[in-house]
Amino acid sequence: MSFLSATGMTGGYGGTDILHDCTITVEKGEVAVVVGPNGAGKSTAMKAVFGMLNLREGSVVLDGKDITSLAPQDRVPQGMGFVPQNRNVFVSMTVEENLDMGAFIRDDDGIEETKQQIFDLFPILGEKRNQPAGELSGGQRQQVAVGRALMTRPKLLMLDEPTAGVSPIVMDELFDKILEVAKTGVAILMVEQNARQALEIADHGFVLVQGRNRFTDTGEALLANEEVRRSFLGG
Amino acid sequence: MTKRVALLYGLMCLVLIAIGFLQSWNVAFGIFNLCVISAVMALGVNMQWGYAGLFNVGVMGFTALGGLTAVLVSMPPVGEAWSVAGGDIALSVLSLVATIVAVIYARRVVPPALKLPVTIILLLAGYFLIGVFFGPATDAIESIDPALSGYLGGAGLPVLVAWPIAGLVAAGAGWLIGRIALGLRADYLAIATLGISEIIIAIIKYEEWLSRGVKNVTGIPRPVPYEVDLIESEWFISLANFFGANEVSDAAGLFVKLCYAVLFVVVLAIIMWFAERALKSPWGRMMRAIRDNRDAAAAMGKDVKRRHLQTFVLGCAVCGIAGAMLTTLDGQLTPTSYIPLRYTFLIWVMVILGGSGNNWGSILGGFIIWFLWVEAEPFGNWFMTTITAPLGEQSELAQHLVAGAAYMRYLMMGAILLVVMRFAPKGLIPEATNRSTAMTRSS
Amino acid sequence: MEILNALALFANFVVVPATAYGAQLALGALGVTLIFGILRFANFAHGELMSFGTMITILVTWFLQNMGVSIAPFPTALLALPIGVLAAISMALVTDRMVFRFYRKQRSNPIVFAIVSVGVMFLIAGIIRIVIGPADQSFADGQRFIIGAFDSRRALGLDEGIAIKQSQLITVVVTAVVVAWLFWFLQKTRSGKAMRAYSDDEDLALLSGINPERVVMICWVIAAALAAIAGTLYGLDKTYKPFIFLQILLPIFAATILGGIGQPVGAILGAFIVAFSEVTVTYAFKKFLAYLGPTDWAPEGLVQLLSTDYKFAVSFIILVAVLLIRPTGIIRGKVI
Numbered sequence A: 001m002s003f004l005s006a007t008g009m010t011g012g013y014g015g016t017d018i019l020h021d022c023t024i025t026v027e028k029g030e031v032a033v034v035v036g037p038n039g040a041g042k043s044t045a046m047k048a049v050f051g052m053l054n055l056r057e058g059s060v061v062l063d064g065k066d067i068t069s070l071a072p073q074d075r076v077p078q079g080m081g082f083v084p085q086n087r088n089v090f091v092s093m094t095v096e097e098n099l100d101m102g103a104f105i106r107d108d109d110g111i112e113e114t115k116q117q118i119f120d121l122f123p124i125l126g127e128k129r130n131q132p133a134g135e136l137s138g139g140q141r142q143q144v145a146v147g148r149a150l151m152t153r154p155k156l157l158m159l160d161e162p163t164a165g166v167s168p169i170v171m172d173e174l175f176d177k178i179l180e181v182a183k184t185g186v187a188i189l190m191v192e193q194n195a196r197q198a199l200e201i202a203d204h205g206f207v208l209v210q211g212r213n214r215f216t217d218t219g220e221a222l223l224a225n226e227e228v229r230r231s232f233l234g235g
Numbered sequence B: 001m002t003k004r005v006a007l008l009y010g011l012m013c014l015v016l017i018a019i020g021f022l023q024s025w026n027v028a029f030g031i032f033n034l035c036v037i038s039a040v041m042a043l044g045v046n047m048q049w050g051y052a053g054l055f056n057v058g059v060m061g062f063t064a065l066g067g068l069t070a071v072l073v074s075m076p077p078v079g080e081a082w083s084v085a086g087g088d089i090a091l092s093v094l095s096l097v098a099t100i101v102a103v104i105y106a107r108r109v110v111p112p113a114l115k116l117p118v119t120i121i122l123l124l125a126g127y128f129l130i131g132v133f134f135g136p137a138t139d140a141i142e143s144i145d146p147a148l149s150g151y152l153g154g155a156g157l158p159v160l161v162a163w164p165i166a167g168l169v170a171a172g173a174g175w176l177i178g179r180i181a182l183g184l185r186a187d188y189l190a191i192a193t194l195g196i197s198e199i200i201i202a203i204i205k206y207e208e209w210l211s212r213g214v215k216n217v218t219g220i221p222r223p224v225p226y227e228v229d230l231i232e233s234e235w236f237i238s239l240a241n242f243f244g245a246n247e248v249s250d251a252a253g254l255f256v257k258l259c260y261a262v263l264f265v266v267v268l269a270i271i272m273w274f275a276e277r278a279l280k281s282p283w284g285r286m287m288r289a290i291r292d293n294r295d296a297a298a299a300m301g302k303d304v305k306r307r308h309l310q311t312f313v314l315g316c317a318v319c320g321i322a323g324a325m326l327t328t329l330d331g332q333l334t335p336t337s338y339i340p341l342r343y344t345f346l347i348w349v350m351v352i353l354g355g356s357g358n359n360w361g362s363i364l365g366g367f368i369i370w371f372l373w374v375e376a377e378p379f380g381n382w383f384m385t386t387i388t389a390p391l392g393e394q395s396e397l398a399q400h401l402v403a404g405a406a407y408m409r410y411l412m413m414g415a416i417l418l419v420v421m422r423f424a425p426k427g428l429i430p431e432a433t434n435r436s437t438a439m440t441r442s443s
Numbered sequence C: 001m002e003i004l005n006a007l008a009l010f011a012n013f014v015v016v017p018a019t020a021y022g023a024q025l026a027l028g029a030l031g032v033t034l035i036f037g038i039l040r041f042a043n044f045a046h047g048e049l050m051s052f053g054t055m056i057t058i059l060v061t062w063f064l065q066n067m068g069v070s071i072a073p074f075p076t077a078l079l080a081l082p083i084g085v086l087a088a089i090s091m092a093l094v095t096d097r098m099v100f101r102f103y104r105k106q107r108s109n110p111i112v113f114a115i116v117s118v119g120v121m122f123l124i125a126g127i128i129r130i131v132i133g134p135a136d137q138s139f140a141d142g143q144r145f146i147i148g149a150f151d152s153r154r155a156l157g158l159d160e161g162i163a164i165k166q167s168q169l170i171t172v173v174v175t176a177v178v179v180a181w182l183f184w185f186l187q188k189t190r191s192g193k194a195m196r197a198y199s200d201d202e203d204l205a206l207l208s209g210i211n212p213e214r215v216v217m218i219c220w221v222i223a224a225a226l227a228a229i230a231g232t233l234y235g236l237d238k239t240y241k242p243f244i245f246l247q248i249l250l251p252i253f254a255a256t257i258l259g260g261i262g263q264p265v266g267a268i269l270g271a272f273i274v275a276f277s278e279v280t281v282t283y284a285f286k287k288f289l290a291y292l293g294p295t296d297w298a299p300e301g302l303v304q305l306l307s308t309d310y311k312f313a314v315s316f317i318i319l320v321a322v323l324l325i326r327p328t329g330i331i332r333g334k335v336i
């Protein structure tokens, strides 16, 4: 069984179902990418994995433990970190306080050490540690958001469009950093608009359409798949 | 659905009839009349809350404004006051007009940066200018026979004329406050209306030249016959005998209450007719659409703020009319009796209990809650006396608790509101359409 | 000399009372703004919560006075205050558990919260009136003045003195301590930061593993404690009148909105602005101007902008001005 296996997820926001029998899996140290057209339910699937949605059917198993009925705040101690698509930093708090909030559930002595690792990973955050996150540029904010999630020392890091609204250069940089994180043994589950670039760094890819799994394969295979290229990667 | 309405209304009638047989018909109709007035107020609040989701915490103010209008329209003018102070009053009004014109003109011509300071300076100057004329005028007015008059009096028109005018006055105040507080956070309207109602009450309490302040205006001319006249008229005595009344004076009291009841029911029916028509019209459907999904409605090009303002003003007008009716029934304006728990929040309990968005529900809520409010006192007394019986009559604690029994009604109203909101948020007579979306935050 | 007299007069009748009043409002407004920021609704029961905490303090004060306990020259109420605070906290937590939590789980509209808070207001108002009655209660004992008018006149060598009541000094000191503690708590402690984070973005707080129920609980504890302290200080300074606590909501809300919803610093600023405006506008400047003008001259009339009967109008005018000019408040607060 995979490190994370969210299988057969069916549910929505209370009205009609958005997700239909949707399955997403990730292995340790690997990058899994979810792509699909706008409104396909990618963000919804991420929320479902994190327990922010009432699932009618399906289960979420993390590291062999069934966490389907856990509240979101109780999934954090289980090793899940999530960077949502929008509103992913505390705008009124400083960069450092944002990171501290990431470490909220931790009571070990390693917090400063993790913080230092994050400053090494994203040097700009160290420079702006006392500035309110709301005053940063889009790319910097995304770094704060990822940093905050990393502060929980997650075993599974979930990112919903981390590169939305940042320049291509920053995007490449962010992808590099994410790969670096993956190398430390963290499982990464990422939703991306820039499907081609994302699939290039992905070990596994999931193509979602109208809340259903359409294609599931390795990143390489999906990039090679004629139909996927035509319909989802713009030729 | 309609069966439920008929059943609940029938039960309410039975209860009032039971009061008639067990206590007296005078009591029953006394309660009935206030029930009708409460129902009118509840209709007004329901327009705002039920149709549009607006939280008006200033019902008391609009009601009191209606009451004040009743005084100003129906009381005879105090000629002496006008003759001693008329000139000063005219000058005050002139100064007021001049100030307003000056402010409007200045705001047009001065550069934007100076607008605010200039406006403030002009307003202050105007305020003092008005004070120069107005101070002496009020002193003069208030010194004329202070025990009996000491105010300007009214227009001396029939009191029934005051009812629609009260609606207009309250609508005007509602328009002003709505212009300022609508379109912002929903709770800002609540806080702003809370403020305006306190100020209206303060004005009525402390501006003696206007309505005698806490000295009260009494003896407001009635739209119905007086008991003293009735018991002396031939036709009434024979009528009373025909119905087999024991005491002619009781019969006269009852007859007066009946006359009021007819008047009030007519007003209630008219307002209800309009309210139902409005609710079922395209306008009403749009209001509910806005209430249930404000963003979607705004995206469809609806002018949400304007629509809200319309309903808010209409609701205030209805509360104003109810206020005038109340003052007419009492025959006097007693500013100290206006307390928010009774005149604002109680009306809210009526609307919530009856069923937000349902006019029939609001009327029923008005009846039930007023009835309970009145009956809570004897009940509270009985309750406290019973539970303190073991303590003995001499016990200080027992006496203290019995003295506080009247306030059981607060507990009761709080409990009703909370229980209904929790377990039956749609109220006794739910709105026909589904309003579940309106009750949850869209995020 | 004349100018000094005028200033002393102004300090005595405006600055000193407005400072004390502003401090009392600030404590109330801090609670309201915290509830606004964390629970996201206008709590109409806050005045009654203040009243409830004060009532318990008064009852305990009477009990202590009967027992002969005294901490003279300080008022006995200070000794009773912790119990009043505990009572207010219990009341807040019980109402949250029985009433508000349900709507939080439902993610109800803020206006629904406001309406149920009216229900809570009715309940607490009823309890208060049954227990202590609707009448005024005075419970201040101990020394009345720190500096009497007479002494201060002599000390200053002026015709006008600056009298300071003990209750005013206690108000200011207690408020300063409480506010300093609150800011330390919000800025430096884990729980305080969690509260700020939750107020900033509740969903993101969940993603950081912050337990919302805990944040809400801390919020009620602080708001209720501040409420009880504010009500008691107000009662010591003036008298305890149960009906006043519905009216006092208005200046408190005005201060909250003026400062910016959910902004503690703003609430304090707003409270002092409201208090100073209220006292200044309702102060009769006749004697003040007489000192400044030529000798033997005094202005006609009281030179009072607004009669004290209308002091609540000041809050209202401030409120309206804020809504018209800058609805977000001085320090940009949460405006939807």
Ligand SMILES: Nc1ncnc2c1ncn2[C@@H]1O[C@H](COP(=O)(O)OP(=O)(O)O)[C@@H](O)[C@H]1O
Pocket (backbone or CB within 6 Å): A013, A018, A036, A037, A038, A039, A040, A041, A042, A043, A044, A045, B443
């Ligand atoms: N909070 C919400 N409440 C109700 N429906 C929502 C909500 N968020 C998204 N949806 C709906 O769910 C569907 C999928 O949205 P989403 O998961 O955000 O798509 P994606 O992230 O793939 O662009 C859309 O039809 C959207 O309208």
Ligand SMILES: [Mg+2]
Pocket (backbone or CB within 6 Å): A042, A043, A044, A085
């Ligand atoms: Mg998305």
